[in-house]
Amino acid sequence: MDVTRYRDAQPYQAPLHHGITALRLQGFGASGADFAWAGLSHILPGGGADMDAGPLGKIYIVIEGEITVTLANGTATVLRKLDSCYIPPGEAREVRNKDNAVASMIVVMPYPPKEP
Secondary structure: OOOOOHHHOEEEOOOOEEEEEEEEEEOOOOOOOOOEEEEEEEEEEEEEEEEEOOOOOEEEEEEEOEEEEEEOOOOEEEEEOOOEEEEOOOOOEEEEOOOOOOEEEEEEEEOOOOOO
């Protein structure tokens, strides 16, 4: 079993993200998880991730505050404490904290495919 203590979690930078402190909880060196990785994002008011479509699916689980997830077609969904969503591969989305309180969410994603 690999345990990552919150106090020991290491920060990482994600492209097109701003106003976010992201911590690696599992995988990518934080543990031996070999099928997926998990991170914790603390999102400041006004912070978020710009519209983008990644090649991998992702799961968002809000654990504090509220996050607005907007799809490329304009559909916006507000996720609150313990709400979650799955973003399929290739689906463009924007993430914003439109509230005045810091929001926190867990992100779970598979690893990118290995180069042959």
